[in-house]
Amino acid sequence: MTTSEENMKNKYAGFGIRLLALLIDMAVGFLAIALLTLFVVNQSNIPQAVSAGIVALIILVNPLTLYYSILTTHYFGATPGKWLTGIRVVSEEKEDSYISLKRSFFRQTVGYTFSWVFFGLGFFSVIKDEKKQAWHDKASGTVVILIQHFLIVGLAAFFVIITLTMSLFNIALGKFNTGPLGAETKQIMERLEEEREQKKLMEAMEEEQRQMDNEIDYDSIRLEQPDELEYYPEDFPQDTTY
């Protein structure tokens, strides 16, 4: 391999570093969820926690949150993960410029969906490709290049973010168990359990009553009426006055 060919090969980001960038992005996502969870469990009672939960949901399902990578790829050429690992998404024709918003949208939506065909085979095509392009890169005319060798930085950042996320979840769980929310939740669960048991008891009693009603055939019960009343005069004293 000539020096220029080797330089060309080395300038494109390989599968490993791109995978690390993806893992960092996922970790950042979990960190955001952990922060929102902490925000929710810090409330003083359940109704406020539910309200905070809905606010958290609004933040999470916001299209800007879900598709933030479109904007970051257009403006910075990278998501947080790619930025921390020193790789950038650039146009295949002009490798010194970031891609347009339209192309970024296409790459992050249509392109990624295309790479998922055949169970994600499109992502693994990076391994064998000359320019280390995945199917979504080929479809959108982009390449991912290495601008700095930040592998160690990326690995360190990944472990820091994961550790921070797990700590935050731990803190949130602790706050929930020991705080007012935990106590209130326990009360509500006990009340609901009580209610459920009462309901079961009522249903059992109703079932029993129904069974009893079925066993007793009211139509067949007839008070025995004699055809004629049999009076025996000797039973009644004769000289009784009324």
Next chain:
Amino acid sequence: MATEKAKEDPSVNSGQEKNVKTDRSQTVQFVKPDWTIDELYKKAWAIVKQNKILWIFGAAAGGYGYNNNLDFDNFDTERFQRLFNDSPENTQELSRVLGDATSASTDTITYLFSAVPTSLYIILGLEVLLLILLSIGISLIYQSWATGALLETVQMCIKDGKSTIAEASRKAYAHIKPLLWLTIVPGLILGLVTTVGSVILIAGLILGPTLVKVIMGIALFVFLLFIIYAYVMLALTTIWAERQIVVDHKPARKAFDAGLAIARKKKWAMLLLGFVNTILVGLIFGVPIIIIIFLVFGGILASNAVESILWILLIIAVPLLTLFVVGLTIAGGIMSAFKATVWSLAYDNIRGKYEK
């Protein structure tokens, strides 16, 4: 006489006439059909077998419901059923929910949501709606792009015998808008006509006096037949219209009109080809599925007698199922590409002949 006939009738040209006698006393003429299924299948299979990139685009286009290769499972008969039937499951579910709502635990639910301001519900609702619309939009764009890329790849493979993802994608990018129009507009218009017409006729059938009910009943039946015919023609038209857009670079509306003109003239040949496609798909997918179902049921029944068979069945079932799912996906991609190639070859045979 043969030459005069060719001048009068534009559907017959010199390339299609066979066994034409130059002797003027003989007027028997054999007109070769525009395509034969055998010829199309052989050529298509040769192309698809050689170009694995077609499998990828076939799977991409097939994965998001690109079934417009006229294999009759595309016709959404459920849509018609939904117009006329109430769903008993929905009414039962509603009763259950109402029943639950009258229980005392609703007090708890009311308490839980007591601090949530209404504005938050509105914002959340709008966001979810926006997300749904965005997802539908992306899905439609993806489908249009995948269809365009598949058809471009087929054309490149027919002409030069090779293609790349980058090249096919670049060419398909220009066709996204017209293919989107083709996917959305005609179907939407037909859907609206179906809905409005059905509602009016059903309302008349239910509410009108006896004479009106009879008339509405007959009208509804005729309307239903018309709608079925319209959907069939839409499917046939779309096949050619897509190729008009991708191969001949026509705008969407013109491509649709031209596709309709071709579909009107070639509908029986198309229906036959579509029917054969359906049988082919049924054999390739249906037979393995039936075999697996029989194996599973046979294994379960046998395991009632011998318990160890159940464990053996479970151990081999997991890798077998994985293999089956993977195989089905690849086969699906190949089938999708094959059908697209068949229609593209058929289009090459009739290009420019029936559009006016």
